[in-house]
Amino acid sequence: MRPIVSVRSLSKRYYVGRPRNNSPTLRDAVIEAINSPFANLRNHRNGVVPLWALKDVSFDVAPGEVVGIIGRNGAGKSTLLKILARIVKPTAGEVDIYGRVGSLLGVGTGFHPDLTGRENIFLNGTILGMKAPEIKRKFDEIVAFAEVGQFLDTAVKHYSSGMYLRLAFAIAAHLEPEVLLLDEVLAVGDKPFQEKCLEKMKSVSRDGRTVFFVSHNLKHIEELCRRVFFINGGVLYEECDANATITKYLKDISPQEERVASAP
Amino acid sequence: MAKVDRVATNLPDLASRSSAQGNNLSAAILPAQPLIKIRVRKSWSSIELREIWDHRELLYYLVWRDIKVRYKQTILGASWIILQPLLMTLVFAVFLGEIAQVPSQGVPYVLFLFSGLLPWTFFLNAVSGSSYSLVINAPLITRVYFPRSLVPLAATLVRLSDFIVASAVLVILMVYYHQFFNWTIVIAPFLIVQLTLLAVGLGMWFSALNAKYRDISTALPVLLQLWMFTSPVVYPASLVPERWKLVYELNPLVGIIDGFRSSLLGLEFNWRSLFISVVVSLVLIVHSTYAFKRLDEEFADVV
Numbered sequence: 001m002r003p004i005v006s007v008r009s010l011s012k013r014y015y016v017g018r019p020r021n022n023s024p025t026l027r028d029a030v031i032e033a034i035n036s037p038f039a040n041l042r043n044h045r046n047g048v049v050p051l052w053a054l055k056d057v058s059f060d061v062a063p064g065e066v067v068g069i070i071g072r073n074g075a076g077k078s079t080l081l082k083i084l085a086r087i088v089k090p091t092a093g094e095v096d097i098y099g100r101v102g103s104l105l106g107v108g109t110g111f112h113p114d115l116t117g118r119e120n121i122f123l124n125g126t127i128l129g130m131k132a133p134e135i136k137r138k139f140d141e142i143v144a145f146a147e148v149g150q151f152l153d154t155a156v157k158h159y160s161s162g163m164y165l166r167l168a169f170a171i172a173a174h175l176e177p178e179v180l181l182l183d184e185v186l187a188v189g190d191k192p193f194q195e196k197c198l199e200k201m202k203s204v205s206r207d208g209r210t211v212f213f214v215s216h217n218l219k220h221i222e223e224l225c226r227r228v229f230f231i232n233g234g235v236l237y238e239e240c241d242a243n244a245t246i247t248k249y250l251k252d253i254s255p256q257e258e259r260v261a262s263a264p
Numbered sequence: 265m266a267k268v269d270r271v272a273t274n275l276p277d278l279a280s281r282s283s284a285q286g287n288n289l290s291a292a293i294l295p296a297q298p299l300i301k302i303r304v305r306k307s308w309s310s311i312e313l314r315e316i317w318d319h320r321e322l323l324y325y326l327v328w329r330d331i332k333v334r335y336k337q338t339i340l341g342a343s344w345i346i347l348q349p350l351l352m353t354l355v356f357a358v359f360l361g362e363i364a365q366v367p368s369q370g371v372p373y374v375l376f377l378f379s380g381l382l383p384w385t386f387f388l389n390a391v392s393g394s395s396y397s398l399v400i401n402a403p404l405i406t407r408v409y410f411p412r413s414l415v416p417l418a419a420t421l422v423r424l425s426d427f428i429v430a431s432a433v434l435v436i437l438m439v440y441y442h443q444f445f446n447w448t449i450v451i452a453p454f455l456i457v458q459l460t461l462l463a464v465g466l467g468m469w470f471s472a473l474n475a476k477y478r479d480i481s482t483a484l485p486v487l488l489q490l491w492m493f494t495s496p497v498v499y500p501a502s503l504v505p506e507r508w509k510l511v512y513e514l515n516p517l518v519g520i521i522d523g524f525r526s527s528l529l530g531l532e533f534n535w536r537s538l539f540i541s542v543v544v545s546l547v548l549i550v551h552s553t554y555a556f557k558r559l560d561e562e563f564a565d566v567v
Binding site: 014083084087089094096101109112114119122127129131 | 293294295297298299301303321322329337403405406409410561562564565
């Protein structure tokens, strides 16, 4: 089967600042500034070290596959999603995507606190890539899913945080791109709403949508994903099946947890 | 140095197929060419007009959002669009027109002033508004993809709508002062297009710089203040000594504001300054869009 997403030798380099400690006091800072006033301009790249958030990552994903991505904080999971979403540009490598991409890398992206729920549905829907007729068609469904019916004409800054998140997720859940990128979105709302989101996600994957799903919740990953990628220090690992990859991840994080646990 | 381009194909709407089909999205449905190609290379075009056109609905909503939100929690609301240039006119008319007796090419000073303040206020608000736009919209830029130029473009269009509304005041003033409408008024729209493009260009450049170096937001108000006084907004260009004229006219706003005023009030045109202004504007616009493009590569990393 031809892949819908094909990633070849993808790498991303960031420059990370090193704490500069040349001028510990204000007086030293002033003296330094007088001695070399353009140091900040000149040594633009000094004091920074390269960090490879992704190193030579390659994979193919077939249409309809739901891929879970796991790894420690800062391993490069979000960087991968951001490159696929075209938010961040890669340092090297190529990606081909044979479909439209919808990304949900944060809940409530583009929500404006002063606009009403109704207005934000249109604004946020458009930002996430929906067309106006599509939003109109799904409007009632979104409102029902979010359970915010009577507050539709209230500015969202007056919403409770739960209502806010429900509305945000409801809009995103009604996106219909061929490829969906999700980052930790299930971590919103109370338990019943989380269950509802999980159900929605399952139905999305049953529709034949291709989904990339970053989460630290292994239970959700196991439930939703047929394939699992484990990213560690920018390198992508995939074992023969999803369970084996999760086991590898658990093995990888456990010694560190023991160290942390045994620390005084 | 990466370039992301979008391959225009007739995308089959996979998503709209009924879910009853289940997992039968076979490879046969996939388009032959990738819809999205992410590559590491530089492109020569500075601004992707096609991409902006594809995202015109988002542009509309960005403008709509800013207009809608701007006057929330204000008492006077949208009347600020008219009040802002009117109050400035009042201040300058008292201090420069009455007290300093600045000459005004034979037309009433208030009329002279307003016809300069109108395009200037638009330019000022558009450039300073767009220079903050990328930073303000950082949550968007770091979470969804769309052509980044939409952000400063929307900020400028919001101000263009203000300009159009405030133009009504100019018409009222012209009627009040019995100013005849001249045929030369047909030149004014072209100057406004030029001014808008210049504002978009500079807005893009400053917004990109501001995303990287926040010094810009501190320096810009000073620069703009200086720019106002080196443009014929509150005084006629004829006050500038002849030997400085050519240098003075390198400021593209000289040709635009002077030309705008002349076209409305039937004053004599300075064709040389108009010509210089068009050339300088073009250079600035091309430079700015390239600078934006270059910085665009790293927005999400630095903003």
